[in-house]
Amino acid sequence: MNTVDLLFYFFSTLALGGGILMVLSRHPVSAALFMIVSLVSVAALFVLLEAFFLAILQVLVYAGAVMVLFLFIIMLLDVGPEGGKVSRIKMISGLAGCLSFGILSVLLIQFVQIDVSHSANWPTLQTDKAVSGNFLLFSNSVKNFGFGLFTKYMLPLQVAGFLLLAAMIGVIVLSKKSLSVDKEN
């Protein structure tokens, strides 16, 4: 077992553990902090997969912007922990769900049959060219990423820009103090 394997197991455990604790924690602030742990570990997994640009985006966009927005809203609304006891039927159904999920994942692992013997699963990266024939080559450089984004995916990029604009206008309209519904009342 070499260092890369150990790092994979470490960060995947951290990602999964953060996710599970996020789902289980009663207080929204601690849930958001566990979520940040999970997102940063996923960024580390992207580094292990040599997608460095996506790892930086993951930290900046998710762990930076999105989770700060979540924490801000949690503190703005002053949401406390979920009150009341968990109902009995919900507990039983949760247990049954976990059990069936465990059986399903054991079956999946048996079925997929991880082939450890064969090491030629990951192709070696080429850094000198961005395109081979008709498709874009995977590369760890941002240059190739931008090349793909501005040639093959030009239209989706523009649509994403418009989506951001529409979301911004929508959020401004939604969070204005006097909605038209309130005026009627």
Added chain:
Amino acid sequence: MESITPQHYLILAFLLFSVGFFGVVLRRNLLLVLMSLELMLNGINVALVSFSRASGNLDGSLFVFFIMTVAATEVAVGLALLVALYKKRKSVFSEDISLLKN
């Protein structure tokens, strides 16, 4: 990169997705439901990047870029809706907003 195969990453992606799915189904706090949706999208991102790396094709990584954009807008709009809802109902729990009228 010797003994970690794409299957390892796929199993991790499946587990992340299902943890997020359980969060969406079981939690009552709508903020946590939104966070669990983010976790599901992250599972998909892990699967896409590992496929992209394993096949040597950049398209999967570019898709992850667009998924991140859509997730960020979704969170922004979802939280704005939640704040508007909170102003009206004074609650963020899903059982308090089960009625369509008022």
